[in-house]
Amino acid sequence: MNTPQAHLVDDDEAIRDALAWLFKSRGLPTAAYASAEDFLAAWTPATRGCVVLDMRMEGMSGLDCFDALLARSASLPVIFLTGHGDVPLAVAALKRGAFDFFEKPFNDNALATRVSEALAHDAQQHAAHASADSIKHRVLQLTPREHQIMEGILAGKYNKVIADELNISTRTVEVHRANLFEKMQVKTAVELANLLKSAPL
Known part of the structure; x- marks a missing residue:
């Protein structure tokens, strides 16, 4: 989980497999989860990368998973996959710090490019935190x-x-x-x- 990767969370096996293949074909390290519960069970404060999160799933929804990540002070960029009816929810999630959302059916290449940008964003955040920690350590x-x-x-x-x-x-x-x-x-x-x-x- 510490290796920066796209954490793909979708309960639809066909979509999950297709996206995992797409991301890996673009050279993006990917881990796939069949539910929000599975992802949250695997998450630790050291988890790096970004989250590609289906808005509607059986059990815990993508929005509930996002809330759980916020409650844990997770800074991972989150990209929502959403149906047409959930666009207002996705827009509200953006205002609360989500990285982006894609309405189904989405353009595969555009999604893969955005995931790549989210991974780069996480890397920049991590470097900034590491630098700040290093400076604080010197002051101590x-x-x-x-x-x-x-x-x-x-x-x-x-x-x-x-x-x-x-x-x-x-x-x-x-x-x-x-x-x-x-x-x-x-x-x-x-x-x-x-x-x-x-x-x-």
Whole structure:
């Protein structure tokens, strides 16, 4: 489940098999599920990729499955497959964060292209989260004194001003500054400010 793939959830075996074949023929890794319950049982917070979800199924509906994913704070892009009568429900789901919907009968190539875009979207989200986590991890490595000096640097204060405020020598500020720049993997105060803007703590 951790490998990014299209998670195809449809209780119609013929459609499920046809779409699985279509996606795989386009080089899109695919896992198929016969019900929403099966997919949710297999889902974990580490599940990657996107979900192609039939709106109407026996048992739990696609909409109920979407609600369950939202309740679990899942960020997987969801593409609904819908009949004509369910278009208003699909539009409402888009407003609540669904990635897209396709009304049956749909164009196979257009769906496969959108699934590819959803997989790319998930990859970008994952990279951004990983980057933010990495920055937060670096900040956690700083000593209390380095934190104080970082706050001074971010406020645009000179080393001498920071030294006076903290009642330490300018040389000590320079040493701490060099250490914190190394830990944060930056070379300048501007780089440090930009880095922390990209991952608010």
